[in-house]
Amino acid sequence: MTTQRGTVPTVTRSTSVAGAARELVEGALPRAGGTDLVTCVEAGVIAPGPLVDLVDVPELRGPRWDGDGAVRIGAMTSVAELGADPLLAEAYPGLVAAARALATPQIRGTATVGGNLLQRNRCPYLRNPAFECFQTGGDSCPARDGDHLRAVVVDLGPCVAPHPSSLAVALLAYDASVVVVERGSGAEVERDLAELYDGTDPTRDHVLAPGDLLVAVALPALVSGGRAAHLRVAGRSRAEWPLVEAVVRLECAEEGRGPVTRASVAVGGVARTPLRLPGVERALVGSVPGRAPGEEVDRALEAIVELCSPLPATGYKVDLLQATVRDVVERALDAPAG
Structure with a gap:
């Protein structure tokens, strides 16, 4: 409204x-x-x-570590605090890299983890009072037939504005969950981060109901031998929402020196929600750190085009998405083992 x-x-x-x-x-x-x-x-x-x-609610600030190595990060933790935490950087380097790369130092010092996950999309039609769209009570998406140069390339539904959260992409790669106090009951409920978004609903950017309160994100403990990389592609280096963003996380045998045993690949800026690329994840299993990706990975990267349904002005994102994922995969294979 x-x-x-x-x-x-x-x-x-x-x-x-x-x-x-x-x-x-x-x-x-x-x-x-x-x-x-x-x-x-x-x-x-x-x-x-x-x-x-919420600035004076102490339970919502900072990371809280469990004995098994899992961590819960309060929703009011600033993006700058997230990016500066050495323990988080050691355990979740892809998440911290995403935090350090977004926006400007001034915004990172004020913006919060919860706010980043729940922010509204940056479609110019949404933020222009001269237009109505699905999110402001209208019955259409003016960007679909209008200016959509920065819109989706994986078309999931009526709205074509890509989800703007960089942290959501990284958290998706780390199998994170969100902790929500639900309206009415006051009970904390934990759900997979992916369940926070619904790309087929054009009326909102997340699924929390009015009165729900996001209190934290929870990350599982990681095994040793992990590698990760993040890459953000934007029109300008600062203060710009990404055209494409990707985070790759690898678990490797032999404390990081052996072949990949499990991979997570998440991308943003291309759809109404952050997405995982299971085909690329499967292909990466067996890859050897320090070596170029093999033919199976090449085929999986080429198959990304099959996921895409570009709009007339977003066809360029198909090649950009493929190139970005390839680049970040190679960076992850070359990254130091954790």
């Missing part, structure tokens, strides 16, 4: 997850870093209030 531009929302502060959850049940929206929320309110994409500020 759209609203008048420039309306100032009312803001309350909460100091606990339970208190914030109660505010949401009563109709407030959560405010994390506010880097996207403020612009959406000003543009009339989001109703102006009320808001509940």
Whole structure:
């Protein structure tokens, strides 16, 4: 639903997850870093209030490690904190690389993990009050027949705006889950990160219901011998959402020196949701670190074209996606073992 531009929302502060959850049940929206929320309110994409500020909720900040090596990262952890954490960089290098690469230092210092996962897409039609689309109460996607140069190349549904979250791509590669306090019950529920998004629903960018509160992301403990790489391709080096983004994570035998036993390949900027590429993942099993990918990997990379259904102006992304995945695969095979 759209609203008048420039309306100032009312803001309350909460100091606990339970208190914030109660505010949401009563109709407030959560405010994390506010880097996207403020612009959406000003543009009339989001109703102006009320808001509940989460900055004073200590349970939502920082990583919390389990004895088995798994970690839970609070949703209010800033992207800069994520990118600067040495323990996270050692355990999840692809995630930390994605955090360090996105936006600008100023935005990374304010933006949060939860906000990055739940931000609205960057389609110019969504953010222009002169247009209506599925997400603002309309019944069409004006980008599909209009300006869609940066839109999807894997067409999943009526809306053609790619999902904007870089962290979601990396977290998908690491088999992460999200922890949500559900509206009404107040109970924490953990679900796979992939379940946070539905590419066939053109009306929203994530599936959380009004009143739900994302409190953390959870990452499983990793085996030794891991390798990872991240690559972001954008029109400019900073302050630009990626045209294509990819994270590759490899588990290798012999503490990282032997053949690949398991691979995860996730891509973003190409569809309404971040995607895994299972064909490339299967082909990478058996690859040897330090060597060029074999013929089976080459065939899997060539088969990426079969996943694509480009719009008239996004055909260039087919080659860009193939080249980006190939590059990041080669980087992961050459990366130091963890």
